[in-house]
Amino acid sequence: MxxxxxxxxxxxxxxxxxxxxxxxxxxxxxxxxxxxxxxxxxxxxxxxxxxxxxxxxxxxxxxxxxxxxxxxxxxxxxxxxxxxxxxxxxxxxxxxxxxxxxxxxxxxxxxxxxxxxxxxxxxxxxxxxxxxxxxxxxxxxxxxxxxxxxxxxxxxxxxxxxxxxxxxxxxxxxxxxxxxxxxxxxxxxxxxxxxxxxxxxxxxxxxxxxxxxxxxxxxxxxxxxxxxxxxxxxxxxxxxxKIYLKGDGNTDKSIKATTSGFFIPNVQILEYVKKNTVLGKIMDLTGEVIVEIKSPVDGIIGLRRLLPTVNSGDNIFLLADKISDE
Ligand SMILES: [Zn+2]
CATH class of the missing domain: 3.40.630.10 (Zn peptidases)
Structure with a gap:
């Protein structure tokens, strides 16, 4: 080389x-x-x-x-x-x-x-x-x-x-x-x-x-x-x-799947969410909801998973703070 x-x-x-x-x-x-x-x-x-x-x-x-x-x-x-x-x-x-x-x-x-x-x-x-x-x-x-x-x-x-x-x-x-x-x-x-x-x-x-x-x-x-x-x-x-985001502390707030299954997001990219907003759900293959993913903080959705196949530990959302609108 x-x-x-x-x-x-x-x-x-x-x-x-x-x-x-x-x-x-x-x-x-x-x-x-x-x-x-x-x-x-x-x-x-x-x-x-x-x-x-x-x-x-x-x-x-x-x-x-x-x-x-x-x-x-x-x-x-x-x-x-x-x-x-x-x-x-x-x-x-x-x-x-x-x-x-x-x-x-x-x-x-x-x-x-x-x-x-x-x-x-x-x-x-x-x-x-x-x-x-x-x-x-x-x-x-x-x-x-x-x-x-x-x-x-x-x-x-x-x-x-x-x-x-x-x-x-x-x-x-x-x-x-x-x-x-x-x-x-x-x-x-x-x-x-x-x-x-x-x-x-x-x-x-x-x-x-x-x-x-x-x-x-x-x-x-x-x-x-x-x-x-x-x-x-x-x-x-x-x-x-128009939008200026800031990661919080050492890392942006990354939300990971706590279980495997079929994932559906409930929020859009750049949507502002309050703490405890339901961001999405993971179902089993009978359609039963295994877990609802709730936002741990107020923030802006900077990344969301689209692929429904999800394994425990996979990234599903990233939340950021908004600094300003302009
Ligand atoms: Zn890349």
């Missing part, structure tokens, strides 16, 4: 880079596709990744569209788009890799001698995220969950470079901005946090298809970040988020 040296990319480059990470058991190469533009003028390195989960398509399409639209002469610095990070998962149209079953968003910093997904994480961390001045990870809520179109960041104090993540999220102009107290572990954003790299991630509601409206918003958002960081010129486009 060869680690990329971004500094060594020649100025005045607009090109497709192919990086072999590993091989399948049958000997086929597992390649990552990078769309790279290094302008003639000096500036920062922006890394944008899509397809960390294989069944999320707005990120990859946004990166392809950005690569078509951005011209060498317009760019100060280097744009690197990793179109699809978890290629085996993309090939099978699944969230996780069919080869080792791993979720690429839970295993950072990865392992150079590990399984294929662990190798991808290692390569991404060393070659892209660590070398970035700014990092954007484009997700969608995927097949099983629903989230609003949003841009999220991890709250850092002013002594950290990554404090700037807040500014990046705010100019992204997604429908919702979400400030998290923590990013969890093993994620692209926790890796970026550990290396103090300003970083944001996005979500949108699409499930196993491409929502063009969200792709347009993602493209506009990445370009706004490039304007913020003086990589391209121009005014910000779009409208600031």
């Amino acid at each position: 060869k680690i990329l040296n971004i500094n060594k990319i020649k100025i005045n480059t607009k090109d497709v880079f192919t990086q072999q990470i590993s091989k399948t058991a049958g000997g086929s190469p597992i390649n990552l596709t990078l769309l790279v533009i290094k302008g003639k003028k000096k500036g920062p390195v922006l890394v944008v990744s899509g397809g960390v989960h294989g069944d999320e398509y707005e990120g990859p399409l946004t990166i392809m569209n950005l690569y078509k639209e951005l011209q060498i002469e317009d760019i100060y610095g280097t744009f690197i788009g990793l179109v699809v990070a978890n290629v085996p998962a993309f090939e099978s149209g699944t969230r996780c890799s069919p080869i080792d079953g791993l979720n690429l968003a839970r295993i950072f910093p990865g392992n150079i001698n590990g399984s294929i997904t662990e190798k991808i994480a290692f390569w991404m961390g060393e070659s892209l995220i660590k070398q970035a001045d700014y990092y954007i990870d484009l997700h969608s809520s995927g097949s099983d969950m629903e989230m609003p179109q949003m841009c999220g960041y991890v709250i850092r104090d002013k002594t950290n470079k990554a404090f700037f993540s807040k500014k990046m999220a705010e100019v992204f102009n997604a429908k919702v901005t979400w400030a998290h107290g923590d990013s969890g572990e093993g994620r692209t954003l926790s890796f970026a946090r550990d290396h103090d790299i300003p970083s944001i991630y996005t979500e949108c509601p699409a499930s196993r298809n491409v929502a063009l409206e969200d792709t347009v918003a993602y493209l506009r958002g990445v370009k706004n970040v490039m304007k913020l960081t003086n990589m391209i010129k121009g005014e910000y486009e779009g409208q600031p988020s």
Whole structure:
């Protein structure tokens, strides 16, 4: 595995880079596709990744569209788009890799001698995220969950470079901005946090298809970040988020299934709920309600499960505090 040296990319480059990470058991190469533009003028390195989960398509399409639209002469610095990070998962149209079953968003910093997904994480961390001045990870809520179109960041104090993540999220102009107290572990954003790299991630509601409206918003958002960081010129486009959410304490209030069964949600995404509101129910296969899920606090539904098949311990809701309407 060869680690990329971004500094060594020649100025005045607009090109497709192919990086072999590993091989399948049958000997086929597992390649990552990078769309790279290094302008003639000096500036920062922006890394944008899509397809960390294989069944999320707005990120990859946004990166392809950005690569078509951005011209060498317009760019100060280097744009690197990793179109699809978890290629085996993309090939099978699944969230996780069919080869080792791993979720690429839970295993950072990865392992150079590990399984294929662990190798991808290692390569991404060393070659892209660590070398970035700014990092954007484009997700969608995927097949099983629903989230609003949003841009999220991890709250850092002013002594950290990554404090700037807040500014990046705010100019992204997604429908919702979400400030998290923590990013969890093993994620692209926790890796970026550990290396103090300003970083944001996005979500949108699409499930196993491409929502063009969200792709347009993602493209506009990445370009706004490039304007913020003086990589391209121009005014910000779009409208600031109307809804600003904040995670409570160390983690957002994640609600997990306490039993397995057939799950039906009772509330909509971004709905405001009071403590003890019934958020959904889990039934057995006779239709008998085994458990009603009640909200432990007042909050906003930031994520809800759509997939009825549920196992004890699965995430079914995420609640956030609302900071403001404007
Ligand atoms: Zn994802």
